[in-house]
Amino acid sequence: MINGYIDLRSDTVSVPTPAMREAMASAEVGDDVYGEDPTVNKLQDMAAARLGKEAALFVSSGTQGNLVSLLAHLGRGDEFIVGDRSHIYLSEAGGSAALVGAHPMVLHNHPDGTLNVDEVTAAIKPENEHYAHTRLVCLENTHNQCYGSPLSAEYVKQIADVAHAHDLMLHIDGARIFNAASALGVPASALVKEADSVTFCLSKGLGAPVGSVICGTKAFIARAHRARKLVGGAMRQAGIIAAAGVVALETMVDRLAEDHANAKRLALRLSAIPGITIDVDKVQSNLVFFDLDPARGIDGATFSARVAKHNVRIGGTAYRTRIRAVTHCWVTQAEVDQAADAIAASMA
Numbered sequence: 001m002i003n004g005y006i007d008l009r010s011d012t013v014s015v016p017t018p019a020m021r022e023a024m025a026s027a028e029v030g031d032d033v034y035g036e037d038p039t040v041n042k043l044q045d046m047a048a049a050r051l052g053k054e055a056a057l058f059v060s061s062g063t064q065g066n067l068v069s070l071l072a073h074l075g076r077g078d079e080f081i082v083g084d085r086s087h088i089y090l091s092e093a094g095g096s097a098a099l100v101g102a103h104p105m106v107l108h109n110h111p112d113g114t115l116n117v118d119e120v121t122a123a124i125k126p127e128n129e130h131y132a133h134t135r136l137v138c139l140e141n142t143h144n145q146c147y148g149s150p151l152s153a154e155y156v157k158q159i160a161d162v163a164h165a166h167d168l169m170l171h172i173d174g175a176r177i178f179n180a181a182s183a184l185g186v187p188a189s190a191l192v193k194e195a196d197s198v199t200f201c202l203s204k205g206l207g208a209p210v211g212s213v214i215c216g217t218k219a220f221i222a223r224a225h226r227a228r229k230l231v232g233g234a235m236r237q238a239g240i241i242a243a244a245g246v247v248a249l250e251t252m253v254d255r256l257a258e259d260h261a262n263a264k265r266l267a268l269r270l271s272a273i274p275g276i277t278i279d280v281d282k283v284q285s286n287l288v289f290f291d292l293d294p295a296r297g298i299d300g301a302t303f304s305a306r307v308a309k310h311n312v313r314i315g316g317t318a319y320r321t322r323i324r325a326v327t328h329c330w331v332t333q334a335e336v337d338q339a340a341d342a343i344a345a346s347m348a
């Protein structure tokens with residue numbers, strides 16, 4: 001429950017835990033632009049170790065993490081391969097074009113969030129003055145718009161092998177990489193082993209109020225550092241917010257399976273409600289997508305207004321009758337049941 005609502009609009013609505021607030025209040029800080037904030041340094045070291053990378057950089061958001069990563073990998077006019085349902089392509093205000101000057105080569109995302117390996121190979125341009133230089137492939141794990149599907153380590157390796165054989169880099173938008181790891185029962189480091197860079201978010205399922213972390217080689221992170229400065233993302237006593245990130249990594253990762261069980265429970269309940277279509281098997285992490293029968297004339301906005309009367313918040317999606325509900329640390333199993341009851345009443 002958050003502010004009196006069972007809030008299933010996103011995991012980004014999660015608020016900091018009491019332990020996070022305490023850590024923030026007592027955080028040791030310094031000027032991070034001088035590299036002197038001990039709490040930021042601790043968070044970066046923890047993140048790099050956890051993902052098996054040489055170095056890490058604290059940034060303000062997932063969007064900034066992806067933007068800074070693209071800036072560090074690409075020059076103006078370079079091409080990057082990206083999925084048509086990916087957050088980088090769809091939901092980051094066109095930053096890759098507006099601020100990086102990079103050229104997206106957009107491939108179809110399958111419903112499980114993957115790109116076809118042969119299509120990726122075919123999309124890589126040979127050296128020819130007509131073509132942009134293809135430099136990077138981007139994957140998203142879990143894949144938000146593709147049912148929150150986790151991409152396996154084996155799949156990531158296939159894409160990495162193709163990329164590296166052609167001297168391309170691989171970036172993973174791992175906003176929810178710990179959800180992917182939990183869903184697949186592997187350490188997050190196994191899912192990013194083959195990647196040259198990865199961004200993950202502290203302020204989604206991990207519950208911190210602000211922040212994301214980019215991980216990669218020391219050389220890549222040095223370039224990312226400069227790119228973060230370029231976009232105004234260098235912060236001073238950022239240890240105040242990094243402190244919550246430290247608590248998030250220490251205490252919130254191992255509990256994500258609870259959110260996934262709650263998502264599955266919600267999906268099962270929804271599958272029994274007339275007027276709702278849902279593929280329960282597609283629910284593998286904390287995102288639950290379902291469709292309202294168009295014949296009922298209830299669009300996303302009407303649905304949201306109806307459930308809000310029961311103190312439940314759920315948002316629509318860009319598709320009029322497709323709805324997304326997201327479980328997180330502030331939604332209990334009992335509240336999932338309450339939300340399902342509210343949805344049933346709203347469809348009646």
Ligand SMILES: Cc1ncc(COP(=O)(O)O)c(C=O)c1O
Binds near residue numbers: 060142
């Ligand atoms: C897959 C994915 N990547 C990146 C982001 C961006 O994160 P932020 O909202 O912190 O900018 C999101 C946000 O929902 C996301 O779902």
